[in-house]
Amino acid sequence: MENAIEVSGLRKSYGDYEAVRGIDFTVRRGEVFGLLGPNGAGKTTTVEILEGYRARGEGDVAVLGFDPEQRPRAMRERVGIVLQSTGIYRHVTVREVLEHFGSLYPAPRAVDEVIGLVGLTGKEDQRARRLSGGQLRRLDLALALVGDPELIFLDEPTTGFDPAARHAAWDTIRSLKALGKTVLLTTHYLDEAQELADRVAIIKDGRIIVEGSPTELGAASGPYRIAYRADNGDGTFVVHETDDPTALLHELTERALASGTRLEGLSVTRPTLEDVYLELTADA
Numbered sequence: 001m002e003n004a005i006e007v008s009g010l011r012k013s014y015g016d017y018e019a020v021r022g023i024d025f026t027v028r029r030g031e032v033f034g035l036l037g038p039n040g041a042g043k044t045t046t047v048e049i050l051e052g053y054r055a056r057g058e059g060d061v062a063v064l065g066f067d068p069e070q071r072p073r074a075m076r077e078r079v080g081i082v083l084q085s086t087g088i089y090r091h092v093t094v095r096e097v098l099e100h101f102g103s104l105y106p107a108p109r110a111v112d113e114v115i116g117l118v119g120l121t122g123k124e125d126q127r128a129r130r131l132s133g134g135q136l137r138r139l140d141l142a143l144a145l146v147g148d149p150e151l152i153f154l155d156e157p158t159t160g161f162d163p164a165a166r167h168a169a170w171d172t173i174r175s176l177k178a179l180g181k182t183v184l185l186t187t188h189y190l191d192e193a194q195e196l197a198d199r200v201a202i203i204k205d206g207r208i209i210v211e212g213s214p215t216e217l218g219a220a221s222g223p224y225r226i227a228y229r230a231d232n233g234d235g236t237f238v239v240h241e242t243d244d245p246t247a248l249l250h251e252l253t254e255r256a257l258a259s260g261t262r263l264e265g266l267s268v269t270r271p272t273l274e275d276v277y278l279e280l281t282a283d284a
């Protein structure tokens with residue numbers, strides 16, 4: 001089987017409100033796939049349907065070839081989950097909770113190895129309620145990994161982290177990919193999607209509005225921009241947009257050389273994922 005996850009025509013309503021409005025995507029084995037979108041877009045609803053925690057409305061979903069709604073044991077043993085909100089295991093230590101969760105799986109990873117992977121070395125004997133918010137989130141990640149799953153769901157894994165903890169979590173997620181795991185990640189942080197995801201779907205109001213690799217999404221969305229400082233001394237930039245930067249640069253630099261001026265601050269750029277995201281998710 002090529003794809004870890006297949007979703008087609010998925011819909012889900014809460015009462016009268018349709019939170020997911022017909023989405024399709026596939027996650028290939030071994031890739032990190034990012035569902036990126038603002039709060040309320042429908043990310044958690046989608047992920048919880050795939051995890052088997054919520055019934056879908058309409059459409060088809062397959063997770064490792066299984067229907068998650070049946071919560072088959074064979075699927076649960078191969079999937080690791082970090083929920084958006086955490087924490088029932090407050091009174092036990094880091095090591096105890098990991099040993100317990102590990103014992104539920106047929107082939108768990110060594111607890112010490114998992115503790116090292118998420119950066120909780122030294123906290124083994126600390127009770128969960130004494131951990132900081134960022135450390136608790138690392139424990140969540142450790143819980144998702146201890147069963148050595150092949151597919152991992154991470155719902156906003158770094159929300160509330162300070163920058164150092166975010167970078168550490170990113171390293172952990174990269175190491176999951178290096179271990180050959182498949183990761184479905186939700187985030188409302190662009191840089192996180194850009195850093196981690198092989199492919200991204202931007203979701204808004206229950207619909208996927210665009211899908212592709214972070215670079216493709218940036219580059220496919222618009223022309224090159226050539227910018228340089230205006231020579232009137234007020235610090236403003238002249239910006240040209242073009243699909244043929246080679247020709248335009250040649251023309252601009254030839255003119256500048258002939259007139260003995262310099263194109264200060266010269267740059268050639270394309271729209272980034274951030275430009276695309278802000279444009280697509282902006283409220284009308």
Ligand SMILES: Nc1ncnc2c1ncn2[C@@H]1O[C@H](COP(=O)(O)OP(=O)(O)O)[C@@H](O)[C@H]1O
Nearest residue numbers: 014017019037038039040041042043044045046
């Ligand atoms: N259990 C629920 N009951 C009613 N409405 C819900 C429920 N869960 C989510 N919603 C609504 O569905 C929409 C999508 O929510 P959610 O999937 O949590 O989005 P996201 O994770 O992208 O922030 C939001 O408008 C949210 O208020």
Ligand SMILES: [Mg+2]
Nearest residue numbers: 043044045084
């Ligand atoms: Mg959410």
